[in-house]
Each structure stands twice: as structure tokens, then as C-alpha cells.
Amino acid sequence: HVEVEDFCGLESSLHENMKKCQKNPDHKDFIPVTEFNIGCLPDRYQDNDLADLIRALAALTVRIKVNKLSPERPKVRYPPIPRYDKRGREKSITGSGWVARVDTYSNGKLCSCRECKNSPTACKQWGRVEIFTVTHVVYDEFEAQHTICHLNYDCDSADLGQLPALSEVGAIQSDFHEDLTHLLCFTHDMELLDKLQNSLDIYRKLQPLVMDKYSDDSESEEDLTVVVSHPHGCSKHVTVGELREYHFKDDEGDLGQYKYTTPTCQGSSGGPVFILGRGVWYDEHPHSGTKAGLNHGAVFYT
Known part of the structure; x- marks a missing residue:
């Protein structure tokens, strides 16, 4: 199931769609981007560089x-x-x-x-x-x-x-x-x-630094996974969860797909997915949909 929001007429109807959402009725795990701070991250990930990286990604x-x-x-x-x-x-x-x-x-x-x-x-x-x-x-x-x-x-x-x-x-x-x-x-x-270039520069500077900090993170078997998106076509939100599954999509192992617990809604499709410890380039991991209780990204080359 892909996650676009559709509507007719006035854009104000999008806010009504958000109120009627059945997947996440109260959207309690969706953090307005203006309220995102280091305390929104799990304890072991409360790092200033990581929080700044997520802010830079949100700005993009x-x-x-x-x-x-x-x-x-x-x-x-x-x-x-x-x-x-x-x-x-x-x-x-x-x-x-x-x-x-x-x-x-x-x-x-x-x-x-x-x-x-x-x-x-x-x-x-x-x-x-x-x-x-x-x-x-x-x-x-x-x-x-x-x-x-x-x-x-x-x-x-x-x-x-x-x-x-x-x-x-x-x-x-x-x-x-x-x-x-x-x-x-x-x-x-x-x-x-x-x-925009400044935000890109900040992201590219912080990405390898954050990767190095958590390269030996043995406390968790699940990687931190963050999605930034516009649920229901409304304002920007940040959601935080864990990577749960990784699947190869072909026999050669060239194509893969991530599945995660990070909350998403209609309108989240296409938003960037940041998975800590899973590669330097974030541009191959857009959110794509939901299936069998987990959300997933698009298929990408491994």
C-alpha cells in the first residue's frame, strides 16, 4: 500500500483528512519539525551532531x-x-x-x-x-x-x-x-x-561524523531510522523508529529494500529515510509504502 494523499477542491480538506486518519488516529508519534530537538531521540542517540543532521535533512x-x-x-x-x-x-x-x-x-x-x-x-x-x-x-x-x-x-x-x-x-x-x-x-x-546548498553542506559534513560515532554501536540490534515527510499534505513532521528487516529483491542480491517501524501516513511517500549505519548516501532511500505492519522504502541498488 503506497502512501499518497488525494483530495479535491480546497487544501483545507487535507487537515480534515489528517483528523480522520485511521492508521495513526492521534499522530502522537509525529513530531512537528519546529518542535524537534535532541530529546526526541532515544537516549543512546541523543547526540548534537545527529540532531543537527536530522534538522538539515528536514530543511531539504x-x-x-x-x-x-x-x-x-x-x-x-x-x-x-x-x-x-x-x-x-x-x-x-x-x-x-x-x-x-x-x-x-x-x-x-x-x-x-x-x-x-x-x-x-x-x-x-x-x-x-x-x-x-x-x-x-x-x-x-x-x-x-x-x-x-x-x-x-x-x-x-x-x-x-x-x-x-x-x-x-x-x-x-x-x-x-x-x-x-x-x-x-x-x-x-x-x-x-x-x-539549500548550505543545508546540503551541513548534511554531507555531519553524515560521516555521525556514522563514525555509531559504527561500533553494539547496544542495539536495530538501527535508528528517521523519516521526514508531509503527512496528509500538511506541515512537515519528523518520525523516529527502528530498522526491522532488509530484503534482497532479486536473485543476484543487487536490489534491496528496508522495512522499519518508523511511523508514516498518507502523504509520507517520497520522504527521505535516514537509517543510521546504512551507507553514506541518503538519496537512495525514499519512503515508499506500508505492508504487513511495517513501513518500507523504495527498492534500491545495494
Whole structure:
């Protein structure tokens, strides 16, 4: 079961969906990102570097909304079904994702976004942001053209219209079998690019430090597993749990999948999954769904 949130009409209905949630009725284990602190971690993981790493990952996490679904979207495995409500209105879906790379150009190279291609004065200061999510959130090029990624949606009182957003999607690479999608977005907001790059730098600096600290953690047989996401399309939350299972998905042992206890909900699909002690690169572990009482990530190359 994949975990996107679908809705029609006003986005305020998403808050009602959250209240009606059956998987996590009170969401007591979902920590609002503004309230996350070192005390939210289990005792043996209450480390300042680890807490700062999670904050950096949270700063890179985005809320993804697909306003128009592709006619090519498979009906098996890929919600929503039905695609229309009782009034005949087409549904939108929300999920999560995160910024995995930032490229900034200020040396005179002209921006190649749609706006600049059609302008006699193309922008000379611009950047590209690569966002990772899962394919059942953004399936193909058609959906990418109708997608908006909101950053810094950290509290429900925030006005989405006033938050930084990336909607100029220039390219998409998706893998149906691995359930992984890369979006390439353009922006002229140099301040936003600097902030995202700073968060990436902090994450990349802290990741190996934290790995080294816990490389000999013999107290636990289960690795700390953290998910950052936008449950039900609402504001950003952090959840904490344990890795429980790891499965190879092919005979050669090239493809694997993690299963964990970390709480997730509809809207969490595509959010980054940080598993302590399981590799330096976090960009291959988006949350993908839930099955048999455990939540799981997308399939990835081992």
C-alpha cells in the first residue's frame, strides 16, 4: 500500500483528512519539525551532531503536490482509485520529497527554463535543484509539468502562497520498478539556492561524523531510522523508529529494500529515510509504502 494523499477542491480538506486518519488516529508519534530537538531521540542517540543532521535533512524536505494526473499513470499499485470524486472532479495528490543537489550559475550562462527560452532577456543568475521522490508520487513528464514543490512548510498556519516553491520542472527521470523519480527544477531565487546548498553542506559534513560515532554501536540490534515527510499534505513532521528487516529483491542480491517501524501516513511517500549505519548516501532511500505492519522504502541498488 503506497502512501499518497488525494483530495479535491480546497487544501483545507487535507487537515480534515489528517483528523480522520485511521492508521495513526492521534499522530502522537509525529513530531512537528519546529518542535524537534535532541530529546526526541532515544537516549543512546541523543547526540548534537545527529540532531543537527536530522534538522538539515528536514530543511531539504519538500511537500509535493501533483495538480493533474497523467493518463498513463498505472491503475494497479498507483492511487488514487477512482481518479474522480462523486461530483466528477479530478483528484490531486500530495507526497513528499527532498533536495538532493543544487547547481548555481552566475557566470553569464543563460537560464534554459521555459520562461527564459521565450524571453529576449534570459536570466544570467539562476540555478537547478534536483529533487528526489518516488514514481507513484510523480509518475512521468506530464505530471512533472503539473507539479509544485513547496519548501519550508514547517507549520500548518503558514500560507503556502507565501512560501518558496519550485514549479518550473525542466526534466524528469523515473524508474517504475525501483519506484524512484528525480525532478530537475529551475529557479532564479539565488537566496533560496544558497540556503539549500548550505543545508546540503551541513548534511554531507555531519553524515560521516555521525556514522563514525555509531559504527561500533553494539547496544542495539536495530538501527535508528528517521523519516521526514508531509503527512496528509500538511506541515512537515519528523518520525523516529527502528530498522526491522532488509530484503534482497532479486536473485543476484543487487536490489534491496528496508522495512522499519518508523511511523508514516498518507502523504509520507517520497520522504527521505535516514537509517543510521546504512551507507553514506541518503538519496537512495525514499519512503515508499506500508505492508504487513511495517513501513518500507523504495527498492534500491545495494
